[in-house]
Amino acid sequence: MSKKVNVLLSAYNGEKYIKAQIDSILNQSYPNVELYVRDDGSKDGTLAIVREYEEKGLLHLEAGENVGFVKSFEWLIANGGEADYYAFSDQDDVWFEDKIKMAVEKLEHARENVPVLYFSNYDFYDGDLNFMAHRDGRTPNISFVNSLVDCVSLGFNSVFNRKAKDMVTEQMPEKSTGHDWWMYMVCAGMGEVIYDERPTVKYRRHNNNVSDGGYSFIKFQIWRFKRFFLNHYFHHIHEQIKEYSELYNGKLTPENQKALALFTRDGFHPLIALRKVFYPKKLRQKVVDEIFVRLVFLIGRL
Template sequence: MTAQPLVTVFMAMYNGEKYVSDAVVSILNQSYPNFELLIIDDGSTDNSLSIIEAISDPRIRILKNESNCGLYKTRNRGIEEARGTYFAILDCDDIAYPERLSAPLTFLEQHADYVACFGKADFINGEGRMISTQNMFSGDHEWLSVLVFFLNPFINSTLVIRTDTLRKYKYREGYEPAEDYDLIQRIITDNKVIILDKNIIKYRLHQQNVSSTQAEKGKSGHKKVIRELLGRFELQNPESNIEMHYALYCKVLTNKGYNLNEIERWLLLLILQNKDRQVYPDRLFIRAVRVEWAKLIYNNKSLRNIGLFIKSPLFHARGMFHFSYLVLRGIGHRFSRFKY
């Protein structure tokens, strides 16, 4: 094992026998060599452990939880066990491109004022076939700090962060499986973060991963994050506001109990409240609100909703032409194909 690795690549593993070998090999094939690969097995009941134990490489360090502790506890253990100055994550079902480490590390080494650097991803299915590519989210700290109010634009498997910063914040109990969202919204409030315009991993979408199997439980975790974000605005009726903002977060109003008129009023209220409280820079916040409004209309499009879109004060603004064209044409592209 490298005596003093610059970066710890952390991989939490639970019943990952189908994909973990590809994930591990993709890290071992990195263009940047000075790392340790720390794998913590969280009580797997399949052949995951024997698969990685059969891979002989001095950079691999394997630890085992005595029982199944869950992801956030396993990650927190990994943070404490890390030997690197930097901490990177790769989920055991994802695949890293060769520049997965070198691109974020180069940025952070050259920009001491930033604590974390993310990249972008290509999305693959369970068989490894390409589904789509992430073209939407990239940008500097100021813009990302506003976006976090509306969504989580970060992919955890692309993260490189200074280990001392991560030890300060850690993952919190009770936010699963939105613990990533909770972590980054706390970090970005007081620290500079960036998403590089470079795809550095293949992110696997399949029925067994956390984002699919814990979708229902995730509602509670996401609403806890939203509660904290809205707390900065000092609004009345906090519980109803949380439900409203969660409907906006989901971008689909079906079965959410809200209509577009209510969401429009909510967004206009947020603009006014932000102007009064100065939670975020006005220009960027208004820009983000308008984009979220256009995305919501697109996901719920009908002739009536397009009419509402055109009449809304949120439509008549500089910077809306790209999204107006998209909604009015009703073309079959997903918003993930377009940059903010």
């Protein structure tokens, strides 16, 4: 019997696209896949669409109240059944038919006694699922310190082992900014992260321009500014790092403990800010992002 993979999909007002995604999951070439869907209080026809699949015995459905995507995915992690591996899924993408097969092939060679995260490359498609572009093929910078300030794995391209699932479930975070980011931090700090340069997902973007984030350059800079400087973004990231330290510091290597201590300091301290600014290891993926995050350190926003 092949290893079992449970797919965890949180849905919210996704009636336009969710059927295509569910079909792509159910039609995986890998033979042992189960789908768990939690509806996060949809107001449109999403729940009715998913119920049709449930009535046919094709998936497991939880109709919940609206708690937001992070808590919805956390519920799925804790209640997504018994399996060897688990995969996150968004509601509006489409998976290549060999996505799970490719992930399992990589994960089978990883250690079982530590949390392991696999994530893959992906291609950009428009709202009508017309091909737009290949994502930048560069191998991402993967490290524990990177995981504190950046999330290189995205939910829709992530598959993780049972050990990772159990560790997150045993100490479910209260201040996580993203289910995918928290899983990346756990695996980067205490286990292994595997990147697959092969695309496995049709990442649906609902605009006509493509950058690494799916936006044109100008739109991406506007998005970046709004995200980083509105709604206390850096405060939330700092709180996430602090909670991670409270839960896992004792399980980290001395080197990672030292790095974590640096990035969890409260308040603005000029010498600490300078140590962050001149931190000797690469933190982000691109030069412009590297400069940006170090400027953020300099002004004491993170």
